Amino acid sequence: MVNEKKRKMVLVLCAGELDRALACMNIAVGGASMGMDVTVFCTFFGLNAIRKDGVAPAPRPEEEPKRVGLFGARALRRAFARLNPGGGKYMNPSRFSFWGLGRRLMARLMRDSRMANLDELIKLGSSMGVKFIACTTSLEALGIPRDSLRPEVEKFAGVATFLAEAVESDVQLFI
Amino acid sequence: MADKKVDCIGLYCPVPIAQAAEAIRAVGEGDTVTILADDPGVESDFPNWCRVTGHELVSMAKTDEGYEIVIRKRSRGG
Numbered sequence: 001m002v003n004e005k006k007r008k009m010v011l012v013l014c015a016g017e018l019d020r021a022l023a024c025m026n027i028a029v030g031g032a033s034m035g036m037d038v039t040v041f042c043t044f045f046g047l048n049a050i051r052k053d054g055v056a057p058a059p060r061p062e063e064e065p066k067r068v069g070l071f072g073a074r075a076l077r078r079a080f081a082r083l084n085p086g087g088g089k090y091m092n093p094s095r096f097s098f099w100g101l102g103r104r105l106m107a108r109l110m111r112d113s114r115m116a117n118l119d120e121l122i123k124l125g126s127s128m129g130v131k132f133i134a135c136t137t138s139l140e141a142l143g144i145p146r147d148s149l150r151p152e153v154e155k156f157a158g159v160a161t162f163l164a165e166a167v168e169s170d171v172q173l174f175i
Numbered sequence: 176m177a178d179k180k181v182d183c184i185g186l187y188c189p190v191p192i193a194q195a196a197e198a199i200r201a202v203g204e205g206d207t208v209t210i211l212a213d214d215p216g217v218e219s220d221f222p223n224w225c226r227v228t229g230h231e232l233v234s235m236a237k238t239d240e241g242y243e244i245v246i247r248k249r250s251r252g253g
Contacts, residue, residue, distance in 0.1 A: 007227075030189040033196035034227045115187045124193055 008037045009171040012162065016045025018091040018103060018118065024049070024175045025121035031171070032128035039169075040125075041162045043135035049118060050132050051086025056148035057073055077143040084142065088118030090119075126152040133157050176206055184240055191217055192224050195246065199230060204250045205238070207233060212239025218222040 009031045013024045024040060042050050057077060089107075096102040098113040110117060116124065126132070134154045139146065146156065155161070166172045185239040194217045198208040201223040201251070204214045210221070221244050225232040 026189050030194050033189060033192040034224060113187070114185045116190055121189075124190075127198070128193065138234075 002035070006035065007035055007171070008165070008169040009173075010041060010162065010165040012041045012172075012174045012175065013040060013042045013046030013049055014044050016048045016091060017080075017094040018088065018106065019093050020175050021046070021049035021088070021118055021129045023037050023089060024123065024173075025118060026126055027173065027175075028130045029121055029125045032125060032130050036171075038125070038130045039107065039133060039165050040130060041133045041135065041157075043138045044142070045084075047134060047138055047142065047149075048086040048091055049088065050122065050134060050153050051144065052148055052150055053085070053087030053089040054082050055085045056144055060145075065165070081143045086144070086148065122150065122152055131155065133161065135159075135162075137150070177202060177246075178207045178209055181208060181210045183210060183214070183217075186195055187214050188216045188220065195221070195224065195244075196228075199228075199246065199248050202248055204248055205242040207245055207247045210246070211238075211240065211242070212244065215241075215244050217244065222243065 009027075011024050011028055013021060024046075028040050040050075056117045058081075090103075092100065092103045093106050098103075107117065122132070132150075132153045133151050134146075134149055134157075136156050136158055137158070139175075179198050179202050181194050183194055186194075191210060191214060195208060195210050197239075202208060210217075221235060222232055224230075225246060229249045231247040231249065233247050235242060235244045
C-alpha cells in the first residue's frame with residue numbers, strides 16, 4: 001500500500017458556510033498529515049474562508065475593474081462588500097444561522113470543547129504545507145481586494161490552474 | 176530507541192493526526208511516538224493513517240482517559 005510517489009489532493013471550496021469551510025480545512029490538514037500535497041482552491045463565497053476577518057477596505061482606484069458598465073456600479077460593489085464580510089468570525093453555519101447568533105453559539109460550543117476553529121485549521125494546514133489559491137474571477141466578481149486575503153494565500157489563479165492540479169491529483173473534492 | 180509523547184487529550188480530529196505527523200517528522204527512523212487521545216475517531220484513524228503513511232502501528236490500547244497509541248517511524252522517508 002505504501003507508495004513512494006507523493007499523493008496529491010485538491011479541494012475546491014465554493015461556498016461560504018462555516019461548516020463547509022471547516023470540513024474543507026479539516027480534510028486539508030488530514031491530507032497534509034498523511035503526507036499528501038494538498039491544494040485548496042477557493043472560489044466564490046468560499047473565498048470568505050481565506051479572508052481576514054471583517055469588511056474589506058475599499059479597493060484603490062487602480063484595483064477597480066477596468067470596464068464598469070453600469071452607472072453606480074462602484075457604489076453597488078461597496079454596498080455588496082459591506083454585506084459580505086470575510087473570515088471565519090463572520091461565516092454563518094448552513095443551519096441555525098439566526099442572523100448571526102448561530103455562528104456565535106457555534107463558535108462558543110467549539111471553543112468550549114476545544115475543537116480547532118477555522119483560523120487555527122488554516123494556520124495549521126499552512127504550516128504543514130497546504131497551498132491556498134484564490135480564484136481571480138471571483139475576487140473581481142465579489143469586489144474582494146487581494147490585500148484583504150490572509151497571508152497564507154500564496155497564489156492567484158484561474159480554472160486552468162485548478163484543472164492542472166486536478167488531473168494530477170489522487171483525490172479531488174468539490175465542497 | 177527514543178520515544179516521543181504527544182498529549183492530545185481533549186482535542187478533536189484532525190488535530191491528533193496532525194500532531195502525530197509532526198512528532199513523527201521530528202523523531203529518527205525506528206523511533207516511536209506515543210499518542211494519548213480521547214477522540215473516539217482515533218480508533219479508526221490511526222490504523223488508516225499508518226496504512227497510508229507506512230509507519231508501523233505498534234499498539235493501540237484503551238485507557239481510562241481514552242487511547243494510547245504507539246507508532247514506530249518507518250525506516251525510509253516519512
